[in-house]
Amino acid sequence: MMRNYLQLFILIFFSLNINAQNLREEIKLKNADFKIYDTDSSEKDLEVTRYQIIDSKGDKLEHIARVFDKKKDKETFLGIYRKNDSEIHFIEFNQTKETPTLDHYVYTPDAKGKLVLVKKEVGLKDYPADLPPKFKNNKPIHPEFVGGDAELNKWVEKNIAPILKKELATKDLVLTLEIDENGTATLQNLSLLSLNSETEKALIAKIKEMPKWNTTIQGYKVTGLAFIPVSKP
Known part of the structure; x- marks a missing residue:
């Protein structure tokens, strides 16, 4: 989620x-x-x-x-x-x-x-x-993965979890993604993940293949950060 x-x-x-x-x-x-x-x-x-x-x-x-x-x-x-x-x-x-x-x-x-x-x-x-303005579900608008959290979880499980298989065997990880106005995701917390160089390259390459996020929400153009927990399948 x-x-x-x-x-x-x-x-x-x-x-x-x-x-x-x-x-x-x-x-x-x-x-x-x-x-x-x-x-x-x-x-x-x-x-x-x-x-x-x-x-x-x-x-x-x-x-x-x-x-x-x-x-x-x-x-x-x-x-x-x-x-x-x-x-x-x-x-x-x-x-x-x-x-x-x-x-x-x-x-x-x-x-x-x-x-x-x-x-x-x-x-x-x-x-x-109570953070204003109150949009749907009382939450401020932010970029959304096409298909919602369910589709995001499926994509992460299929594409990200296998790359981090070794690390996820001992702990859960959180990926910090910055979503620009075009919906492109960029990994931000790479230095905190303590990955070897081969895994880093594979992870960065896979994030580049991530589907574009929806950044036009309720008529507003938005950007923001997405924090995605990843755990062992």
Whole structure:
């Protein structure tokens, strides 16, 4: 079964060596105005993008949007946000673990228009049910494998499990796939799987043969990550 996992860190310090600050959007929550920026910075071996939320008084709140570890040559964190008329939600994938984790933070403005943390959930195994906007089944839209989870499981069992037969004899694995807007899947967590070079090549080649995912969902063009557990048949 494909699942998405996330984790979020609240940052109360300002990043150093900021290279760029781009206005992402202007939003209104309970009649309070906010601007959301993307800020990029380099910190040692990391390339970091943060969401920076600024209220009408100039007060700032930051959350990680993406962390790329240049030394490991891989993405280690990925964050997103969602909003409704009164709340803004932040969630983030922590991809440093073999099984990615999910944390969820919810803010709402107080009477003075300052964002206040009103909810915190950590260690979730899937998107929280109250994450806005609420699409079908109360879940945010994301790329879908043609035929759904049942067909995805069949494809993985037929094409991926045989390649990982040796590794699956002693443990279950989780593949992290990034799905681009064209529906093409790319393996992201190869360095965490501890595979020999021959198995790596076979796995990468097979993922390239994977059918295109459906990325037009409910009229929206979407991209995202797919976390696919693989176990011994």
